[in-house]
Amino acid sequence: MIPNTKCECGHQNHIGTVLCESCGKPLEDTPSTEPLEMRYDGVARRSQREKRTILDHVWAWLSSVKTALWIIGITLVGASLGSIYPQTDTIINAEMIDLAQYYRDNHGTIGYYYYLLGFADTYDSWWFRGLLVLIGTSLVVCSLDRVLPLYRALSKQQIRKHLQFITRQRVSWTGPVTAPGDDQAAEEWVREAGKQFRRKGYRVHIDGTALLAEKHRFSRWGPYINHIGLIIFLLALLARGIPGWSMDQYLAFLEGEPTPIPETKYYLENRKFSITFYDESEMRESFREQGKSVPKEFKTEAILYECKSGCGGAKPELVEVHRQDIVVNKPLEYKGLLVYQYDFAQTPQILAVRPTLRNAATGEAYGQIELSTKHPEESYTVGPYKLQLRNYYPSFGLDESGKPVNKLNKPEAPAYVFQITGPGLPEGGVAHLYFARPADKAAYGEDQINRAAGSPFVLAVQSMETDVDIANYTSYLNVRTERALVPILIGASIFVIGVVIGTYWQHRRVWLRIDDGVLSLGAHTNKNWYGLRHEVAQALSRSGVETTPQSLDRGGKKP
Structure with a gap:
């Protein structure tokens, strides 16, 4: 059976309405003298209506403050687990190491399972982002x-x-x-009372x-302005997952x-890394006694390059920008990209040999070739000879x-x-082994191996200073970019504006009517009842009605 929600004034109200949307009469089955529930002026909310579809149930669940508190609580627990x-x-160069082993070595068995359960990537995980989406949906x-x-x-x-x-x-x-019965005097009294309320804004x-x-109606929108700010804030946080929108990584950059x-x-490109140390005269005595070297700077x-083509390949097309x-504390800045100096390490490494x-x-020389230790060419031509690279072992x-293997993916002991x-060579050519480091030549017997393979050649550098490029340092840099920062700040600012509006202003309303010479007055505010009583009492006193703020509390009746 559909309940009758039509008021005696003739207005047809929505099901679930507590007070008539037109005249304000309480739509109660049992008469009462208790103060009215004025939340949303008694208007029916969708979540309070009869649940007829699945959408109605989902809407009611998401619109519940209790649901929002539970979701926020679970999100806070998840965020704490990620810390x-x-x-x-x-982690510096995380993509180049075994992260499971890293967490086991540095944080024990608990850290190992912490990584396996996905908590080491909490803030980028599907479930954490899903909770943020739920919070945003609940707010909407x-x-x-x-x-x-x-x-x-x-309205x-x-x-x-x-x-x-x-x-x-x-x-x-x-x-x-x-x-009683003097309507003209009543209207004059109402106009005079209106002047008193206008003086108070x-x-x-x-x-x-x-x-x-009525005054300060706009303050009722404060909480919803808060919600708008939070929604923008959450959307900005989710946008940080878009590639290139947010990054905070620690990367290693080898010289050259x-x-x-x-x-x-x-x-x-880390073109060159340099370091200066404090002189002994500039150091504290405790450091001098320990013989420590303290970096001064x-x-x-x-050099920052923009990749035009072949990005990620062996030969990208780069343009210096x-x-x-x-x-x-003095980072590189370029179009929102920030690169901070974080740390360094002395890690001598061969970049190229010639x-x-x-x-x-x-002893006849046929020519020189350049061998990169990261991306060597597939073939080289030297005089009348062609050198085809069959295998390359960085380490x-x-x-x-006794078979050749590559121990690491870093060029610590390059072999070609x-x-x-x-x-003058056999039809299929001859094999030739070349070690970039002199120590490896002697250790593995490069000359003996090549003679056994029938190679009549020698590959050797003429000068270690001019024919070998060595990177002595690795610079650890913190690379950051945060395109979501502006919308995050906008959302936070809107939220603060909503808080200020809801804190420093109150929506105050006063209704009065005179029937047969009798004044009936009612007033409501969403907060600061004492201030409202004081304003109404002053307005009544200046209109000829002697009263006190205390006598206005439910008409002087005890609750």
Whole structure:
């Protein structure tokens, strides 16, 4: 059976309405004298109506404040779990190491399972982002469920309210003010009362012997402005997951080698790293006694490139866009990209060698080739000979059976195996092994291996100073970009504005009507009842009605 929600004034209300949207009469089955529930002016909210569909149930669940508190609580617990151990994006060159082993070595068995359960990547995980989406959805539904009925109620306020609506306000007063039946005197009294309320900043609307005085209605939108700010804030947080929108990584940059910056089109080259130390005279005595060397300044001479094509490949097309020295607290800045000096390490590493191909017997030189230790070419032509790269071992070693293996993916002991073809050689050419480091040549017997393979050549550098490029330092840099920062700040600012509006202003309304010489007055506010009582008492006193703020509390009746 559908309940009858039509008021005696003739207005048809929505199901679930507590007070008539037109005259304000309480729509109760049992008469009462208790103060009215004025939340949303008694207008029906969708979440309070009869649940007929799944959508209605979902809407009611999402619009519940209790639901929002539970979701926020679970999110806070999840966020705290992510703070127990360092997140993976704070680990230098995380993509190049075994993270499971890293967490086991640094944080024990608990850290190992912490990583396996995904807590080491909490803030980028699907479930954490899902919780943020739930919070945002709940905010949207909560706001729509409340703001639409409230707007409808406040935008269509009737000046002459039902007597029960007026007398059951928390602040109310009833008493004679004019002679019975003298409507002209009553209207004059209402106009004079309206002047008193205008002096206090109220907007006054008069309908004969009825009056509505209202001020600071905008303060009712404070909580919803908060919600808008929070929604923008959450959307900005979710946008940080878009590639290139947010990054805070610690990367290693070896001297002399452009290195790609993840999630961007940029490469950064540590052209040269330099460090200066404090003199003994500048150091504290405790450091001098321990014989410590204390860095005074370390600097990375950086070049930033933009990749035009072949990005991520062996030979990207790079164009220089910015050049700057990076020192502590003075980052490189370019179009929202920030690169901070974080740390350094002395890690000598060969970048390239330029050996000369010679005939071992005659010493005849055929030419020089350049071998990169990161991306060597597939073939080289030296004089009449062609050198085809068959195998490359960045970190050469031998397994238990004596077969060549690559121990690491770092060029710590570079070894090249070539197939050389040309005049005076067998039809298929000869194999030739070349070690970039002199120590490896002697350790593995490069000359003996090549003679056994039938190679009549020698590959050797003429000068270690001019023919070998060595990077002595690795610069650890903190690379940051935060395109979501502006919307985050906008959302936070809107939230603060909502808090200020809701804190420092209160929505105050006063209704009064005179019937047969008897004044009935009711007033409501969403906070600061003492201030409202004081204003109403002053307005009544200046209109000829002697009263006190205390006597206005429910018309002087005890609760």
